Amino acid sequence: MNTNPSLDVLVPRRPSRPLWDGIKGIPGSMQLVDIPRLQNTWAYGYVIDGLKYLAAGAVVDAIRRAFVWLYQRVKLRYSTSAEFVLGDPAYEWIVLFLTENNVWQRSRDFRVTSKSSKLVYGVSVSADPEITGSADYVPTYESPQLFRWRGFWVEVQRYRAQVQGTGGQPQQAAAIFLTYAPARYALLLPLTPAQSVYTRNLSVLSELVEEAHRGYRQKIKPYVTIFLADSPSYGGSFLWNVKRKPHRPIESIILPDGILDDLISDAKRFFASEAWYHRAGIPHRRGYLLFGPPGTGKSSTIHAVAGVLNLEIHSFSLSSAFVDDAFLHRATATIPKRSIVLVEDIDCALPSREEDDDSDAGSPIRRERPRAGGVTLSGLLNMIDGIGSEEGKLFFATTNYVDRLDPALMRPGRIDRRVRYTLATGAQARGLFERLFKDAEVDGEARGGSAFEGEEPQAVPVITLDAEKIDNSPHARPLDVAPDPDRAEPTSPGVSELPTTADPAPRTLTDTRLTELAQQFAAAMRDYEFSTAELQGYLLSNRERPVAAAAEMGAWVVRQRAERQEKAELKAERKERMRATRAKMEAARFQQHYGAYPPFPPPPLGMGIMPFLPSPPVFGGDVDVAAASPAAGEAAAGTTAAPASPPVVPPPPPPPLDLQHPASPLDVPPLPKLNGINGTA
C-alpha cells in the first residue's frame, strides 16, 4: 500500500489506465505501481532532489523577474541611454575623456599597438620612457569601470562585435555605454545593466559630452586630425579611420606671395559670415579646387589651412573599390560642422580615356579607365552640395588633370574658388633652399673635413662651359651643362674663404651666405622645370651639405634632363607600338566583316585602318585573337612598325600662378583653357 501522500498526487492510481505496464512486463495489469519498491530504487532520490531544485529555481526566477520589473519602473522614470559608437567623432571624445579621468586605472584589459600616426589615446603604464615611447597602451573597458564625476557615479562599459562590412569583409564594431546616477542611487548601479543613465536630467549627459569635446579640442590642438574613409561601412554606421599629424607651419609652404594668405582669409570670412549665408538663403559651404602637377603643394596647403583654422579633415579616396554613391552619402552625413571635406584626385571618380589615347581620336577602340567603385557624377554632386554638406563645411578637391573634370562639378556653388599650382619657379626654389638650410651648419667638406663620420671628402663637380653640352634651348641658363669629372676645383665662390682645416666647432651659415647659396641653387634650373617635391627630394639627400647642394645642382639638373629625355623616348616608342597594334586589330576586324578590300573609297590617310587595307590580307582568313592582346600586339608590332622618337621639346612655361577671386560665391569667372598642364592635351 502506498503510504506516501505526495506520491499519490504525483503518480495517481488509475486502475483502469495502468502507467507502469512496461516496467513489470505484464501488459494490461492495472495495479502495477509499487511505490514502496520505487522508493527503494537509486533513481528516486535524484528525482526528488531535481524537483526540489526546480522549485527553488522557480522561486529565484520569480524574484529576479520582480527585480527586473522594479528596475524597468525605475528606469522608465529616471534613466536615459548613452551610447558612443566607434567611428563617430564623439566616440573619440569620450575615449579621451575616460583616459584623462584615469578611468582605466582599475582596468585589466589593454590593447597594445606600436606607435604610429593613428590617433590613439594610450596611457602611460610605465615610468620608463623607453618602453612607453614605442607602443600605445589603450584601455579597452571590456569589464565595467566605475568612477565619480561631479557628484555622479558613472559606469562605463565597452561592447565589441564582429559585423559584416559592405565589402563582405568582417568588420570591428564597438560602442561605449555610459551609466551614471546621482550618488544617492549609487547602490542601484551594480544591480542594473550598463546602458542606462539614472536621471532624466539630460543636461548632465550633455555637460559630460561637452566637457569631453572641450578636452578633446584642447588635446588635439597641436595636431590636425584626419578622418579617412578607407574602410567599408557596415549597417547604418560609418567607420572613419582616424589619424593625426602635427600642424604644418604655414611658412613652410612656399608659394607665390599672397596665395596662402588669401585662401586663409577667404575661409575665415566664410566661417564668420554664417548668419549672412542663412539670411541670404545660401547653403553655408564653400568649395575650393586646387589643381596642378603632382608634388606642387596642393595637399600640403590643405593641411596647413586645417592647422591654422583648427579644422578636422575628412578625406575620401574615390578610387577605393567599396566607395559608391551610398557610401559617400552615409559618410558625408556623419561629418560634423566646421570641418574640411577633402576629395583628393577628384578626376579618379569619373570615367576618362587613357592619356595615351589622345592621338587616336575617332578610333572605335578605346581603353577606358575603369570606373572607380560605382561613384557616379550625380552621387559626387550630391555629396558636394547635398544636405549633409551644408552647415559650415569647406569642400576641398585636388586634381592633376583639371581638364578631365565635368563642368557640372565646377559650377559656382560647388567650386567657388580655383587655385592653380605650377612647377617651381626660381623664387620658390630659393625659398625652399633657405627654409631647409636656415641655421644649417656649413658642409664638412667646405670646412676641410667630411660632414659624415668616416666618409671620404667628395670631389665637387665643376661646371665647365663645354660648347657641345650646352643646352641651346631658349630657357637655358649658363649652368645647363654637364660637370667635368676630371677637374675638381673649389666648390663655389666664397667657399674658399672658409677655413680649410678641420674645425671642430660647427659653423652655421650666415644669412648672406645662405642667400648666395640659394641663388646659386635656383640659377641652375629653369622656371617651371621641376616640382617643389623633386627639389625638396634633392635637397634632403644633401641635408648636411648646403654648399655642395648648391654647387652640385647643375649636375643634378643635367642628370634629370637626360632621364626625362630617355623616359620620353621610351614613352613615344610604346605609344607608337600601341597605335600600330590597334591599327592591326581594326584591320583584322574589318577583314572579318567585309573581306580583304573595302567596298567604298578609302578615307584619307591617318583615319585608323586605311593604311593597312590595300595590302593583301596580313593575318590570313582568321582573326588572330592573341594579337588583340596588347602584349601580343606589341610583339607583332615590333616587326612592322618602326617606332618614331619625336624630339623632346621643353614644355612652354605655363602662365604664372593665379588665384581667382570671384566677387561672390555665385560669381566665378570661367576656367581658363588649361591645355598643356601636366603634359595633357
Ligand SMILES: Nc1ncnc2c1ncn2[C@@H]1O[C@H](COP(=O)(O)OP(=O)(O)OP(=O)(O)O)[C@@H](O)[C@H]1O
Ligand atoms: N609649394 C610647396 N612648398 C613646400 N613644400 C612643398 C611644396 N610643394 C610640394 N612640397 C613638398 O612636396 C611633398 C609633396 O607635396 P604635396 O603632397 O603637397 O603635393 P601635391 O601637389 O598634393 O601632390 P599630388 O598631386 O601628387 O598629391 C611634401 O613633402 C611637401 O612638403
